[in-house]
Structures are given as C-alpha cells and as structure tokens.
Amino acid sequence: MTTIMLLTTCGLPKQTLQLIDSRPKEMVELPIEYCNLLPTPTFEKWDKEYESFEKYLTKNILRTQAGLSFTNNGVRIWWCNPSARTHVQIDTSTMINDSKLVIGNWRIVCNRAIVYEDSASYTDKKIYRNAKTIFNDKGDDLFLSITADKFKLYLKKNGNNNFKSIGNKKYHIESKRYLMLYKYTLADAGISFVGIDKEGRLIVNQFNVLERRAPDKYAVYRATMRQFVFKRI
Numbered sequence: 001m002t003t004i005m006l007l008t009t010c011g012l013p014k015q016t017l018q019l020i021d022s023r024p025k026e027m028v029e030l031p032i033e034y035c036n037l038l039p040t041p042t043f044e045k046w047d048k049e050y051e052s053f054e055k056y057l058t059k060n061i062l063r064t065q066a067g068l069s070f071t072n073n074g075v076r077i078w079w080c081n082p083s084a085r086t087h088v089q090i091d092t093s094t095m096i097n098d099s100k101l102v103i104g105n106w107r108i109v110c111n112r113a114i115v116y117e118d119s120a121s122y123t124d125k126k127i128y129r130n131a132k133t134i135f136n137d138k139g140d141d142l143f144l145s146i147t148a149d150k151f152k153l154y155l156k157k158n159g160n161n162n163f164k165s166i167g168n169k170k171y172h173i174e175s176k177r178y179l180m181l182y183k184y185t186l187a188d189a190g191i192s193f194v195g196i197d198k199e200g201r202l203i204v205n206q207f208n209v210l211e212r213r214a215p216d217k218y219a220v221y222r223a224t225m226r227q228f229v230f231k232r233i
Helices: 014-021 046-056
Strands: 066-070 075-082 104-121 126-136 141-146 151-156 164-174 178-181 192-198 201-212 220-233
Touching: 014 104, 014 141, 075 151
Parallel strands: none
Antiparallel strands: 066 075, 075 201, 104 126, 104 141, 104 220, 141 151, 151 164, 164 178, 178 192, 192 201, 201 220
C-alpha cells in the first residue's frame, strides 16, 4: 500500500545501507488523530472551521483538485484523489517555515491508513464522527532521501534483504503545508500534506476524499488518509 511515488528500479548506495544497518528500525504507535485537526462536530461550527483552511489553497494547489462530481439517485457525490480539500487537516503547528528543514535522510516509524468520517443529519441537526485504522504496516522498511530538489523513496519489503527505489521525483512545498511531487511541472503534481512535529519527525499525509450530499437530508464526508511518519537518521 505504499502509493506516494512512481515506481523505479534502483537500489540504495552501499554507504547509505551501512548507515541504516547500524541502526535498528523502530516503529511507534500514534493516536488516531495525531497532528490532525478536524472541525468541531456541531452545526454551529463545522462549516466555519472547515472553510477556514481555504486560505491555504493557492492557484498551484487548485489546479490539481479537479476531482469527479456526479449525481446518483438524487445524491450529489464528489470524489478527489489525492485531495487537498478534506475535513481532516494537518495541524498548523507542524508548518514548515523553511523548506531546508526537510532536507536529509529519513526512516519510517509509522506507516498506516485511517478513515475519518463525519456524517451530518439535517433532521436532528447532529454530526456523527467515526475514525478507524484500516492498515498499519510494521514490517516493511521505508527510507526517504530528500535533497534540495529531489524526493527519493526506497522500500525494503518485510523478509527481503534489499531496498529498491519506488520513487524519484522533484518536489515543492506550497503554503508551508502541501507537498507537491511532480515529474515535469507543478500542474501534474500529486498533493500530500506535509509537516514536522514537535519531536522533529516528518509527516506526509495523502488523502482521497468522498463526499455525499442528499439535499435537506444528510451529508457524509469521508477522508481516507495514507500516513507516513519518518524519523531523521
């Protein structure tokens, strides 16, 4: 389920392998809402808090957010992958004020997928919230190398001896919180949220979003997050 990069075939340099082998892999357990913000689940506050993050959506980001919109049996559906417009937002305390802070070598400490769902019922004017972990990989090893212009990701499958490259792309950090990975131009970039937590760990959250609205009845906001948390080595 490692999906954030384009597959390639190269391995890690010997010197880097020696560095990794000298330090055992460590995985951490994190709260289900770790470094994420969600709207207050009330009719009075939800929309206002959701819309407060629109200010970070630049033209570069919006060009990647076409999504797919259609109606099925009177229910309006919007789907977008990867999405920067989601009711789950990375905490503003993790903002990257200097892009040089991400440069370096990083190793995975948390690799999981979580579904966050908010359902609004218009009949009783209540919002119901659910979150569940659907994937938590503690076996595979991921190594991330970030230079001034390249984002390179390597994977060693559980039980294998060798790392293989699964991505080599250019990157750009937009609004101090969006990671844009691209091959040629920003217009074709894939979007993730990116941040650094108070322990200095690098967070990369990628979302697909499905919204369903039945006018005057209900609205459902479902965001599926792939989360990669790395520790600097």
